[in-house]
Amino acid sequence: MSSETTPVTKTDLSIELLGRKFNNPIILGSGTLGDSIERVNLFLASKIGGVIPRTTRLHYAPGRDHHPSPHLDVMSGGNMRNAEWTGATIDYWRPFLGKLSENGRTIISISGRDINGCLAVCQELDRFNFPFFEINISCAHSNDAHGFITRNWEHITTLVRTLKDVGIKTPLALKFGHSDYIVSLALAAQEAGADAIVAINTLCPVIDFDISSGKPNFTLGIAGGKGGLSGKAIFNIALTDVFDLSKHLTIPVIGCGGISSVEDVIKMIMAGASMVEVYTAAHLHGKKAPEFLNKLVGDVDKWLAEHGYSNISQIQGLALKSVSQNNQIIPLLPKLNKDLCTGCNKCVNICLEDGAISMINNSQKKPKQFPKIDPNHCIGCGACVSVCPKDAIFLEAPLS
Ligand SMILES: Cc1cc2nc3c(=O)[nH]c(=O)nc-3n(C[C@H](O)[C@H](O)[C@H](O)COP(=O)(O)O)c2cc1C
Ligand code: SF4
Ligand code: SF4
Structure with a gap:
């Protein structure tokens, strides 16, 4: 807190996004923590603004009805590699959809790889009142194994147009992975009708080594032993993508990737994010993940109060306004x-x-x-x- 800051006593963390109000900007990102109704309910009982269950789909792709084993590598430094590529199909979630849509905090993640399958799931879910759908085109190791749709302009634009042309009314947030072309790809998605962009999913995927044996370390059960990288290591990549996307897009951007502290949340929002998704930092707290996220919500509230902001919207995009276009050449x-x-x-x-x-x-x-x-x-x-x-x-x- 700077010496001139006057703390405030009351803060408002609520956010308006895509015509809905959320109590605060923190969402549980899609992943294993939300792969069953029991787990999703644990997070719905917490204070976070939203919960995204694990990505669902119409049918399992051939050979992908279960994860390879092993599929989770907990690394040092707050990072993970994962090789998970399946989530329960819509058949599993069907009995719970009505109840989940009523709470106004559940966002459904749908795989965008099979365009017709994605369309069928969106049509079924569109009868409910979910705040938005997150269309996942970006799981890093799936992309590595089955083609990088997150960089495929034609796939992305066809996907969005197909969903919009049949009149899906629930807003569509497209979840991208990092690439050098993320801004132009997101602009194409926006032009095709996407309502929001989520950035980013897991990165690469990457390998790691055990130097005592010279072999890949904890080879994930996916050919090549690589896994999508998530956690602290990817934070600044995600932050930069969110910043660049926020500069160029007119639709909202949701920040995701490596967020593990109150400072990270604040930075993402200052970079232009409307809301943020947290996954790995929560997963690393195991069964205590809901408590970790509750604390994060409390920490954001405290940070705003201490820094004299009564409303979180006061910091949204703050950094976009103050970045200089010129290099500072004269030494300070x-x-x-x-x-x-x-x-x-x-x-x-x-x-x-x-x-x-x-x-x-x-x-x-x-x-x-x-x-x-x-x-x-x-x-x-x-x-x-x-x-x-x-x-x-x-x-x-x-x-x-
Ligand atoms: C174990 C694991 C499973 C994941 N499963 C999904 C998924 O099913 N759908 C999805 O869109 N993202 C999935 N993700 C990606 C996360 O939602 C998130 O986008 C990514 O990990 C980066 O954020 P983080 O560093 O906060 O985890 C998964 C990540 C991990 C680590
Ligand atoms: S100015 Fe230098 S010596 Fe003083 S607190 Fe900072 S790092 Fe330490
Ligand atoms: S005093 Fe600080 S700014 Fe100056 S050269 Fe050393 S590290 Fe760099």
């Missing part, structure tokens, strides 16, 4: 706020330029030492500012 100089500095030395340790920054003793009591910058040696790279844990050092234009 680090400046110190001594009141915040603890003398931890991190800024000095990270600096590669001889004589640019050094610790000097402080005659006053606290901190015992603080950094001094020599403008003749500092090149304004910004590394010291990035590592400071107290935001005690910041960059400013030099005086002359």
Whole structure:
């Protein structure tokens, strides 16, 4: 919180999206956590704004009526690889659809790989009153094994037009995977009639190694041992996609990928996301996933209050307004706020330029030492500012 911020006592986390109101912007993303009605009900009992059950479909594709084994690799650093490629068909969900549609918080994820199958499921579900359908065209390892439809302009536009031409009235949010062409593909989807874009699904897929044996580590039971990467490692890729999509699209963007903290939620919304989906960070909490998500909702509320925002819509797209179109060429100089500095030395340790920054003793009591910058040696790279844990050092234009 900056010293000028006046905290507020009452905040409003509610979001309007596609003609519906959600209590807060946090949605459980589609995946194993929502692969049965019992699990979905656990999340509906939590405080989150929405729940997306695992992607459903009309029929299982040949050979894909069960997951390969193993199919989950919990990695270090808050990441996962998964090789899951099936979710219960609509036959499983049919008895629960009426009840699920009544709560206004369940968003149905439907596979968009088989266009006719997707159409049949959408037509059946369109009789209910779901807030929107998420059309999944982006499971990374499925794409790897069966063709990358998330980068297939023709598949995407045909899919959206087919659903719109028959008059599906429930809004359609297309869930993309990352690609270098995500903005142009999403623009094509928007032009074809998509109502929102979700970005992003799992990435690549990727491999990992066990260096003691030289073999792929925990080879997932999919040919080649690769799995779709999710979790913290993909956050900045997802954030950048959401930012770029928000800049270019007129339809709403929902952010997903690596969100694991209140700061990540805030960044995604500042980058233009209307709502966010969280999956891996919740999955890594196992059976305690609903509690983790409840805490996240509470943390967002607290963050807004502490930073003087009474309404979450005040931060939506904030970053889009302030990004400069020009490169900063003239070196900026680090400046110190001594009141915040603890003398931890991190800024000095990270600096590669001889004589640019050094610790000097402080005659006053606290901190015992603080950094001094020599403008003749500092090149304004910004590394010291990035590592400071107290935001005690910041960059400013030099005086002359
Ligand atoms: C185990 C697992 C299963 C998943 N299953 C689905 C799925 O059925 N449908 C879907 O659209 N996304 C699925 N995803 C992708 C997530 O919803 C999410 O888009 C992706 O993991 C990136 O977000 P995250 O880093 O918060 O997990 C799955 C992810 C994982 C890890
Ligand atoms: S801006 Fe870069 S060069 Fe200057 S003091 Fe900081 S780390 Fe060193
Ligand atoms: S990293 Fe920040 S808190 Fe630590 S000495 Fe440098 S300016 Fe002070």
